[in-house]
Amino acid sequence: MSEPLLSIENLITRFPTKRGRLTAVDGVSLTLERRETLGLVGESGSGKSVLGLSVMRLVQPPGMIEAGSIRFAGTSLLDLSTDEMRRLRGQRLAMIFQDPTATLNPVLTIGEQIGEVLRWHLPSIGPAELRERVVEMLDRVGIPNARQRFGDYPHEFSGGMQQRVIIAAALILNPALVIADEPTTALDVTVQAQILDLLRRLKDGEPETAIVLVSHDLGVVGEMCERIAVMYAGNLVEVAPADDILDDPKHPYTVGLIASIPRLDREVGALNPIPGRLADPVTPPPGCKFHARCAHAFERCRVERPVLKTLVPGRQVACHLHD
Amino acid sequence: MFGYLVRRVLSALLVIVCVVFVVSAISKLVPGDIVDMMEAGNPGMTEQDKAILREQLGVNKPVFETFTSYLGGIFRGDLGNSTRLRSSAAVLIAERVPATLELALTALFLALIVALPLGILCALKQGTAIDYFGTIVSTFGVAVPNFLIGIILILVFSVELQWLPSTGYKGSVVVAAWEALKAWDGSVLWDRMRYILMPAVSLAFFAIALNTRLIRSTMLEVIRQDYLQFARAKGVPERTVYLKHALRNALIPTVTIVGLQLGTLLGGTFIIENVFAWPGIGRLAVQSIFWRDYPLIQASILVAACVFVLINLAVDLIYRLIDPRIRYVRH
Ligand SMILES: Nc1ncnc2c1ncn2[C@@H]1O[C@H](COP(=O)(O)OP(=O)(O)O)[C@@H](O)[C@H]1O
């Protein structure tokens, strides 16, 4: 088998804070194949965004990647120079963010903000061609009257349309990997479905693109993704094909998440699926970080941290119940 | 935008009319007989002079009539005559407007050109020694009154070091700069700049300090915004992320404040022009108060107030042009 598109090994990302060092990503290892759609789920604060930003090498100081490696399409990202890394962003690696209104620069036109990708990666492109390609992309993401809207400002679009603009900027150069960090969380329920549909359609039309779809909603991810990785307090606790996870979750945390898949009539984000709170990322408890909230915890869970082990090929879980 | 423009201009006009009313009523507001008081500041007035003045100032007319005749004078370009200098107040003021504007605009320019890099530097180096130093200097600058800065500058650079003249004015720096460019000779320019340097710095000090803090805090606010991460995620280099994406947003509140500062700076010229004997409206106005030269006082207040209102109007409109969020809200 050829090398995976992305392989993350033992990645640790920390932020120094007043209370001490906050470990947002705590030894994550994960691989992603070309063209794959992987869902990354977990409660808010479990480190999904920081993991995505780490892959983009966009963790803002004083936060930093302290250990581990990230290989992407045969290159080790952490060994690249700043400028080499910059050239990958937008071209081979792209990221879509959670809140479209905050993601678009309010004082620049959307044509400028999409066109910027072309300008930095294809320096020889002329203004007419740039405009043409941007309009074409706006059309592909379903912006009506794309040509007339090139010079419009972000506030002249609805949230859903803004997210389409962002998707256009992220996908205009057909990147090999798109990290979509909760692309629908800030949107209305009906618009959410449209955006997911758009992502799926764009991916199907694009033979080379893999997507990491981040969400705190297993329901969304279950529909879209081939494989799901469940994250808890900076650790991956379970990784498996989507159907397997939904039909037969192994980790008690995954079980809890599935029990609370939101229905359309319930408010998003208002659920606290599992009793108790996320483990403190500055002073994590000893043993399994989930043990305080786990109905099945036993003595070993309180002292020894479980590692991600392969149960059967393709299924991994980090839990002493499954040793 | 057009409807807004009309409304905004009309409200500015209304303010100016109110100013004219108050200014024209000054002769009524002064306790006692205004013309007798003027005599104290202008020895050598005859009874006939006093009668003419009473007529001019409308001392014996009702308030509204005073107002309409003053307003009528304005439309004829007549702001009354200075009793002390014995010539048209309008002409006296017009002669001094360029010097004041030049001083205020130079101070404004300094307030931006110094504060902008300083504020950005403090924001990018937040929490470091540079940032603390900037904070101390700007706190100092906001706290110390401008005339004190002026006096300190005179003591250091004129009295001790003898580098710069303490008072005076040799003509427009802008004109000199233009001539220097044409003739490729900077000697005249430098000679004039030596005069404006200390007044402009003392006038601008407060604004520099305030703007540094303002730019630092807006920049800190902007630096955390998601749109900068998005720009980086598109492959935009860090320098462009700051200079294009961050700075444009940080400039919006800055331009508003800086524009309004021009009004404050004009007010500051009333003091600074007297410290440095700068021949502008501020100095003229203060002199006219000492001379109890009421027509000149009226005219100076009127012109200063109108300039202030017009500047606010211009700033408001410019603000709307640079911030697209506001530009399109009112069609
Ligand atoms: N810039 C930052 N500075 C300090 N702590 C941060 C920063 N960004 C994220 N964190 C912390 O890292 C942890 C993981 O955050 P995040 O990745 O945003 O979670 P998620 O995306 O899963 O909701 C949280 O505890 C959060 O407080």
Ligand SMILES: [Mg+2]
């Ligand atoms: Mg997040």
